[in-house]
Amino acid sequence: MARGHHDIGGLPGAGDIDQAEHALSDWEILADAVNQALGARGVKRTDEMRRAREEMDSAAYRDMTYYERWIASIEAILIEKNILTKEEIDQKLAAFESKWGEP
Amino acid sequence: MTPATGRFKSGDRVKVKFEDRPGHLRTPWYIRGKSGWIERVYGDFLNPELLAFGKDGLPKKTLYLVAFDYSEIFGKSQGAKDKVLVDIYDHWLEPLA
Amino acid sequence: MSDDHGHDHPKHELSYYAKRIYAMRDLLVEKGVISEKDIQCQIEYQEARTPANGAKLVAKAWVDPAFKARFIADPKAACAEMGIDATAINEFVVLENTPKVRHMVVCTLCSCYPRPILGRPPDWYKSFNYRQRSVADPRGVMREFGLELPDDVEVRVHDSTADIRYIVMPLRPAGTAGWSEDDLAKLVTRDSMIGVMDALPSLPD
Numbered sequence: 001m002a003r004g005h006h007d008i009g010g011l012p013g014a015g016d017i018d019q020a021e022h023a024l025s026d027w028e029i030l031a032d033a034v035n036q037a038l039g040a041r042g043v044k045r046t047d048e049m050r051r052a053r054e055e056m057d058s059a060a061y062r063d064m065t066y067y068e069r070w071i072a073s074i075e076a077i078l079i080e081k082n083i084l085t086k087e088e089i090d091q092k093l094a095a096f097e098s099k100w101g102e103p
Numbered sequence: 104m105t106p107a108t109g110r111f112k113s114g115d116r117v118k119v120k121f122e123d124r125p126g127h128l129r130t131p132w133y134i135r136g137k138s139g140w141i142e143r144v145y146g147d148f149l150n151p152e153l154l155a156f157g158k159d160g161l162p163k164k165t166l167y168l169v170a171f172d173y174s175e176i177f178g179k180s181q182g183a184k185d186k187v188l189v190d191i192y193d194h195w196l197e198p199l200a
Numbered sequence: 201m202s203d204d205h206g207h208d209h210p211k212h213e214l215s216y217y218a219k220r221i222y223a224m225r226d227l228l229v230e231k232g233v234i235s236e237k238d239i240q241c242q243i244e245y246q247e248a249r250t251p252a253n254g255a256k257l258v259a260k261a262w263v264d265p266a267f268k269a270r271f272i273a274d275p276k277a278a279c280a281e282m283g284i285d286a287t288a289i290n291e292f293v294v295l296e297n298t299p300k301v302r303h304m305v306v307c308t309l310c311s312c313y314p315r316p317i318l319g320r321p322p323d324w325y326k327s328f329n330y331r332q333r334s335v336a337d338p339r340g341v342m343r344e345f346g347l348e349l350p351d352d353v354e355v356r357v358h359d360s361t362a363d364i365r366y367i368v369m370p371l372r373p374a375g376t377a378g379w380s381e382d383d384l385a386k387l388v389t390r391d392s393m394i395g396v397m398d399a400l401p402s403l404p405d
Contacts, residue, residue, distance in 0.1 A: 009308030
């Protein structure tokens with residue numbers, strides 16, 4: 001076993017604290033609200049979400065933004081609990097893209 | 104808070120176990136194997152290591168505020184009295200004489 | 201998803217993950233796992249939570265010693281007294297700064313923060329640099345926020361690893377005797393309740 005990629009207290013090499021703040025995008029506010037709503041309905045526990053983020057690919061953990069990690073862990077736990085499947089999420093995503101155009 | 108059923112009381116000297124196992128562990132690496140003392144007894148809480156896997160989190164574990172001298176963990180500090188305090192569960196601690 | 205739902209729509213410029221949460225939201229609502237109302241309630245709940253809540257509590261504690269004692273002994277009850285809804289916090293502890301002691305709060309493992317009182321944490325609180333450095337170099341972090349402490353002041357860094365949520369009660373600045381609670385609250389910044397700085401010494405412009 002090794003130290004988890006989330007378990008970073010005291011690790012050397014951290015730089016200055018970037019104090020810039022950004023207003024949340026609509027999708028970030030939505031991720032936050034969906035997460036809280038799932039918790040309020042008893043669908044998932046906070047510790048399950050944390051565990052999902054700890055189990056992520058370590059490079060992805062460092063590269064993704066905060067709410068992207070939340071979205072990835074929401075998806076992982078919903079799939080793990082057989083509430084949604086990857087396929088239906090993919091299909092819904094494809095439907096958006098065909099409706100709104102490719103990026 | 105729910106009453107504490109754990110082994111320690113305020114003031115007890117303790118050592119954090121150096122365990123390393125898979126799962127969702129809420130004891131940070133930097134204090135594993137380090138010695139400190141019980142600052143506060145917070146009471147019993149559901150075990151996050153079990154909640155993380157969809158289990159009910161029972162039996163509850165006593166949560167403590169454990170204090171460490173900064174120097175115990177990170178070496179010399181500019182402030183000789185500086186401390187690091189971490190919320191740790193009973194099963195991660197062993198008594199120190 | 202049709203255009204007449206009345207809420208925001210995913211745009212083709214959004215990133216992969218941004219689109220993914222819209223997809224999941226639609227599926228979850230379609231399947232009745234959560235409702236649109238659930239989501240809207242959470243958005244409104246979160247929007248109502250700002251550092252002003254914490255500032256109000258601290259300002260009252262500064263002027264009213266009996267309230268201060270209640271705030272420290274039972275913070276959730278003190279919040280209820282002030283009409284602040286702290287019910288979502290499992291447990292809540294107030295860390296009182298003194299001239300010889302300063303507290304600072306971090307969650308090194310993720311981003312635990314007293315959201316029901318203070319709202320969402322700032323980006324920097326959730327950053328890898330803050331999570332890595334705070335326990336090892338609290339004085340350096342404070343220095344970046346403009347707080348330089350003498351060596352004989354005790355710095356106590358709390359790593360919020362479990363269900364306890366912490367708020368720092370900063371020191372009341374000198375020269376504020378007789379001030380109204382409203383004015384005192386303006387000195388209590390969010391960052392002073394995280395502990396990386398003291399309260400403002402004078403009213404902001």
